[in-house]
Amino acid sequence: MATSMVKSLTSALRSRSSSVTSGLKNGSCVQSVLFYSTKKAKKEETIAAADEEEDDLLTSGISRPISQILKELNKKVPDSLIRARTEPNGFSVKYIPWHIVNRIMNLHAPEWSGEVRNIVYSADGKSVTVTYRVTLYGTDAEIFRESTGTSSVEEVGYGDPVQKAEAMAFRRACARFGLGLHLYHEEL
Numbered sequence: 661m662a663t664s665m666v667k668s669l670t671s672a673l674r675s676r677s678s679s680v681t682s683g684l685k686n687g688s689c690v691q692s693v694l695f696y697s698t699k700k701a702k703k704e705e706t707i708a709a710a711d712e713e714e715d716d717l718l719t720s721g722i723s724r725p726i727s728q729i730l731k732e733l734n735k736k737v738p739d740s741l742i743r744a745r746t747e748p749n750g751f752s753v754k755y756i757p758w759h760i761v762n763r764i765m766n767l768h769a770p771e772w773s774g775e776v777r778n779i780v781y782s783a784d785g786k787s788v789t790v791t792y793r794v795t796l797y798g799t800d801a802e803i804f805r806e807s808t809g810t811s812s813v814e815e816v817g818y819g820d821p822v823q824k825a826e827a828m829a830f831r832r833a834c835a836r837f838g839l840g841l842h843l844y845h846e847e848l
Contacts, residue, residue, distance in 0.1 A: 722770050722771060723771055723797065723798060723799045724798060724799060725798050725799050725800045726796060726798035726800055726801050726802075726803060727798075727800075728798075729768060729769045729796055729798055730796075730837060730838060732768035732769075733764070733765075733768055733769065733834075733837050733838045733839045734837075734838035734839075734841070736842050737756055737764070737839070737840050737842070737843075741756060741760050742754050742755070742756055742843065743755055743756070743757055754843050755831065755840075755843065756831060756839075756840045756843070757827075758827035758830055758831055761830065761831050761834050761839060761840070762830075764834075764839060765794075765834060765839070769796050769797075771796075771797040771798075772794060772795060772796050772797065773794070773795045773797075774792060774793065774794045774795070774830060774833070775792070775793050776790055776791070776792055776826060776829075777791040777792065777793050777806060778790070778791040779791075779822060779825075781813075785813065786812060786813055786814065787810055787811065787812050787813060787821070788810065788811055788813060788821045788822055788825050789808050789809070789810045789825060790808065790809050790810075790822060790825040790826045790828075790829045791806055791807070791808050791829060792806065792807060792808075792809070792826060792829035792830045792832075792833050793805070793806045793833065794806075794830070794833040794834055794836075794837070796837065805833045805834075805836035805837055806833055806836075807829050807832035807833040807835075807836060808825075808829050808832070809824070809825040809826060809827065809828025809829030809830070809831075809832060810825055810828070811824035811825040811828065
């Protein structure tokens with residue numbers, strides 16, 4: 661229905677030499693901008709290019725098969741996005757900040773979801789463990805991975821212990837899909 665609406669709007673507005681057409685596709689706005697020239701050949705060329713672009717927009721969905729999503733997530737993350745921190749024991753640890761992981765997920769798997777499944781404080785109250793689930797939705801299947809993150813309650817730094825544990829669990833759950841997994845193998 662949205663496709664026919666966009667095409668009918670496009671053809672109606674083209675006949676009036678309109679500059680912008682819009683319609684809805686999968687809940688998002690699709691726009692085709694047409695630039696007209698005074699020369700007839702240029703105008704026909706522009707309309708033909710716009711038709712091809714519009715067809716691409718209308719037929720290409722956000723969703724892809726899970727295998728394609730996983731292939732993208734398994735690519736090496738550029739070094740410019742990787743951070744390093746020194747642990748209290750002196751070891752340097754490379755990691756990808758959670759907000760960068762979130763951006764990568766939005767780019768390569770735009771139809772993903774994440775949720776905190778559990779928050780547990782240790783019996784002595786000195787640490788908190790968060791269980792996080794990330795779900796990928798593809799055209800052929802949906803899959804999820806869960807992981808945990810633990811943070812000391814006494815640890816100083818940015819954010820509270822639950823935030824730190826959640827960020828760790830989120831990154832680890834994404835790593836189970838292959839995102840940034842190469843960082844774990846570099847240490848071996």
